[in-house]
Amino acid sequence: MINYVWFGLLFIGILVSLFTGNVQVVTDAAIDNAKTAVELSLGLIGVMALWLGMMRVAEEAGLVKKLSRALRPALVKLFPDIPPEHPALGSIMMNIAANVFGLGDAATPFGLRAMKDLQTLNTTDDTATDSMCMFLALNTSSVTLVPASVIAYRVAAGSANAVEIIGPAIFATTISTTVAIIAAKLLSKSRKHRATKPDMVVTNSVKEGGN
Amino acid sequence: MFVSVMNNISLYAIPLILLGITTYGVVKKVKVYEAFTEGAKEGFTTAVRxxxxxxxxxxxxxxxxxxxxxxxxxxxxxxxxxxxxxxxxxxxxxxxxxxxxxxxxxxxxxxxxxxxxxxxxxxxxxxxxxxxxxxxxxxxxxxxxxxxxxxxxxxxxxxxxxxxxxxxxxxxxxxxxx
Structure with missing residues (x-):
């Protein structure tokens, strides 16, 4: 599906620009965004190193394990395929916590680390597990309690009450997260997706923080 | 009022998290510097990938x-x-x-x-x-x-x-x- 979406964006964009004679903007957009992608990724190295370093300290101190134990009942329901002591639960929890509190910078390193941890449970190289799909559905539905950047933009635009949108936004994000969970659960049970489900690695004991 | 509370939260959140994790690490006798650099190594490969x-x-x-x-x-x-x-x-x-x-x-x-x-x-x-x-x-x-x-x-x-x-x-x- 991602192939069609990607091609569709390019195809429609270029076709429309040919019709409107706006061809130069396409060239500029393609070149500029290619550069931006690299700048973004390289700019991420420092932040990634900072948060992954901190996470390692928290892991070795047993802090991650402690926190994910507290959330285990919810995590086990959402991710039944992950063994209870697996480090993936810790990084998933850190990612969700960073999102909830609007620490977007920290959320990405934890999220990518969670994917890496989840991949260690995957017996295939290229097919997403149910846990990955659930994790991404949760992530894209945005579990943010305080949309800090939106509030900042509203303040900058001279809003009389910049934070009045928090309540409605929490309502909307609760709905979208609920739908994400239900959709991921239902889709994972459909015959089509059960047929493509990768086997999970069977683990008896998992070393804390190991990879 | 609420805006200033929110601003304070975003002002203090990161320093307090950094302080909390490292202090907890030291209390639990973790070699915090070594653990940090070990974890930070992953940052480069992930960002490039x-x-x-x-x-x-x-x-x-x-x-x-x-x-x-x-x-x-x-x-x-x-x-x-x-x-x-x-x-x-x-x-x-x-x-x-x-x-x-x-x-x-x-x-x-x-x-x-x-x-x-x-x-x-x-x-x-x-x-x-x-x-x-x-x-x-x-x-x-x-x-x-x-x-x-x-x-x-x-x-x-x-x-x-x-x-x-x-x-x-x-x-x-x-x-x-x-």
Whole structure:
């Protein structure tokens, strides 16, 4: 599906620009965004190193394990395929916590680390597990309690009450997260997706923080 | 008042987290410096590994945006959105939201300038922007980082959630501020 979406964006964009004679903007957009992608990724190295370093300290101190134990009942329901002591639960929890509190910078390193941890449970190289799909559905539905950047933009635009949108936004994000969970659960049970489900690695004991 | 509380939270959150984790580490007799650098090593490889996926997504989205296709698409589906109570001005932002966070914020700021942040359009755009995330970007980068090519139903679930969040934002904004 991602192939069609990607091609569709390019195809429609270029076709429309040919019709409107706006061809130069396409060239500029393609070149500029290619550069931006690299700048973004390289700019991420420092932040990634900072948060992954901190996470390692928290892991070795047993802090991650402690926190994910507290959330285990919810995590086990959402991710039944992950063994209870697996480090993936810790990084998933850190990612969700960073999102909830609007620490977007920290959320990405934890999220990518969670994917890496989840991949260690995957017996295939290229097919997403149910846990990955659930994790991404949760992530894209945005579990943010305080949309800090939106509030900042509203303040900058001279809003009389910049934070009045928090309540409605929490309502909307609760709905979208609920739908994400239900959709991921239902889709994972459909015959089509059960047929493509990768086997999970069977683990008896998992070393804390190991990879 | 609330704004200043929020500002203080964002001001103190990071320093307190850094202090909390390292102090807890020292108390638990972790070699904090060595543990930190060991973990930080992963930062480089992960950031470099996502470059191809980020480039692919940003270029396609950038071309789509720059061509002005969004406006045509918005006109096309306007009758549908009017029926559910979404002003057509908000529609380009709703379409941009799953594609690009920066793009959606840009459109939202445009709406703020044109209609004001406290108009129904401005409020709806704010709620919408605050309640969903950039599905395509997250999927491309997260899956890309571990070389997953078959995403199975992740995109479908993500887009269903986006759609639900969008509808919820329209309905709640009309109820609260309409």
């Amino acid at each position: 996502i470059i191809p996926f980020l480039t692919a997504m940003l270029v396609a989205i950038g071309v789509f945006r720059a061509s002005g296709s969004m406006d045509y698409f918005a006109k096309l589906v306007a009758p549908l959105t009017n029926a559910i109570g979404m002003p057509s001005e908000v529609l380009p932002m709703a379409i941009m939201r799953p594609l690009s966070g920066g793009g959606a914020s840009g459109i939202m700021n445009g709406l703020f300038t044109e209609y004001g942040p406290d108009s129904l359009v401005g409020r709806m755009a704010s709620v919408m922007n605050g309640s969903t995330d950039t599905t395509f970007y997250v999927l491309a980068v997260y899956f890309g980082s571990v070389s997953i090519k078959k995403g199975r139903y992740a995109l479908t679930a993500g887009l269903l959630a986006d759609l639900a969040g969008l509808l919820a934002a329209v309905i709640i904004t009309n109820m609260v501020f309409g």
